[in-house]
Structures are given as structure tokens and as C-alpha cells.
Amino acid sequence: LEVVLATHNAHKVAEFQRILGERMPQLRVLAYDGPEPVEDGTSFAANALIKARAAAEHTGRIALADDSGIAVDVMGGSPGIFSARWAGHGAGDEANRTLLLAQLADVRRPNRAASFHCTIALVVPAALADTGEPVEIVVDGTWPGQVAYEPRGSHGFGYDPVFEPEGHEITAAELLPEQKNAISHRARAFEALIPELERVAAT
Numbered sequence: 734l735e736v737v738l739a740t741h742n743a744h745k746v747a748e749f750q751r752i753l754g755e756r757m758p759q760l761r762v763l764a765y766d767g768p769e770p771v772e773d774g775t776s777f778a779a780n781a782l783i784k785a786r787a788a789a790e791h792t793g794r795i796a797l798a799d800d801s802g803i804a805v806d807v808m809g810g811s812p813g814i815f816s817a818r819w820a821g822h823g824a825g826d827e828a829n830r831t832l833l834l835a836q837l838a839d840v841r842r843p844n845r846a847a848s849f850h851c852t853i854a855l856v857v858p859a860a861l862a863d864t865g866e867p868v869e870i871v872v873d874g875t876w877p878g879q880v881a882y883e884p885r886g887s888h889g890f891g892y893d894p895v896f897e898p899e900g901h902e903i904t905a906a907e908l909l910p911e912q913k914n915a916i917s918h919r920a921r922a923f924e925a926l927i928p929e930l931e932r933v934a935a936t
């Protein structure tokens with residue numbers, strides 16, 4: 734089974750390849766970085782579907798896309814779907830983290846509660862679906878925790894250095910990649926995705 738993963742984020746390709754490949758040896762994840770659709774959805778699910786649909790249409794292959802981010806409770810769920818560009822388009826991960834810490838400068842625990850969210854869309858183009866209709870499936874994973882007072886750790890990417898997962902006194906960037914990959918929001922979304930992929934592989 735070959736699927737294309739619609740993303741421009743090399744970290745995501747690596748995580749998908751490693752985690753899905755381990756669980757489904759017959760699966761090959763191909764990076765797709767064709768024309769980028771406008772991500773103008775108002776939810777993680779809407780944006781994941783926009784990206785997966787575009788890749789499925791463009792390649793005629795089964796497509797996956799991930800939309801993810803961090804939601805801070807006291808900020809009403811922001812940065813949320815705007816996580817990748819919280820400090821502006823192209824500002825980068827470090828600028829995003831610095832801005833978030835500045836916005837929470839006066840907020841003490843336990844009010845720094847936050848969660849990572851990962852939504853994955855799976856789109857089977859009509860031509861490959863046994864019903865003759867496109868198949869669209871969306872799964873989610875959530876990883877609760879809190880925002881740290883200062884960045885720590887050198888693994889991972891994005892908001893990992895400023896996110897302390899529940900049950901840990903260290904940040905996600907202080908976890909080894911294999912530890913993070915076993916328990917993260919993305920790992921939780923993969924748990925829900927694998928049975929769906931197996932169903933698709935069987936048809």
C-alpha cells in the first residue's frame with residue numbers, strides 16, 4: 734500500500750515513516766509537496782482535509798495530511814490552527830515559542846494548561862474506492878500538559894521545548910524522540926488511523 738503524505742514539514746514525514754512503517758510493514762509513505770492549497774479552514778479537521786484532498790486529486794493516490802498545533806486553555810485555544818505562523822508567516826519555530834512565552838508571562842500554574850492536537854485526514858480518491866465515491870476519514874489525537882516557564886531541551890521541533898506533557902517534569906524536547914513518538918498527540922492519532930488504513934488496504 735502506497736500513500737502520499739501532503740506536507741512541507743520534513744519532521745512530519747520522518748515521524749509518519751517511522752511510526753506507520755513499524756506498524757504496517759507493507760505501507761510506503763511517499764512525501765508529496767506539490768501545489769499547496771490555501772489552508773483556510775477554521776478547524777484542524779478542515780485544514781487536514783483541504784491538504785489531503787489536494788494531494789489525492791493531484792496524484793490520484795491515497796493521501797494523508799496532518800494538521801496540528803498547540804492550544805492554550807487560558808488563551809481560548811490559541812494558537813490552535815495558527816500554531817505554525819503564530820509570530821507571522823515565515824517567522825519560524827523559535828519566534829513562535831518566544832511570542833507564546835511572552836503572552837503567558839503573567840500566567841502562573843495551574844493556569845498554563847495546554848494541549849497538543851493532531852488531526853490526520855485520509856482521502857481515498859474515487860477511482861481507487863470500491864464505492865466509486867471518494868472516501869474521507871478524519872482521526873484525532875490530544876496530548877495534555879502545560880506550557881513551561883522557559884524553553885528546555887533540544888529534541889523535536891515546534892513548541893516541544895515549551896510543552897511539559899502531563900505526568901512529566903520535563904519538556905517534550907527533553908524526551909528522546911522515541912519516547913515522544915510513543916505517547917504524543919501524533920502517536921494517539923496514529924492509533925486511530927492504523928485500523929482505518931488497514932481497512933483501506935484490505936479493499
Ligand code: ITT
Pocket residue numbers: 739740741742745799800801802803816817818826829849889890891892893917919
Ligand atoms: P504542513 O502544513 O506542510 O504539514 P506545518 O508545519 O505548517 O506543515 P501545521 O500547519 O499542521 O503544519 O502546523 C503545525 C504547527 O504546530 C507546527 O509548525 C508546530 O509549530 C506545531 N506542532 C505540531 N506538532 C508538533 C509537535 O509534535 N511538537 C511540537 N510542535 C508541534
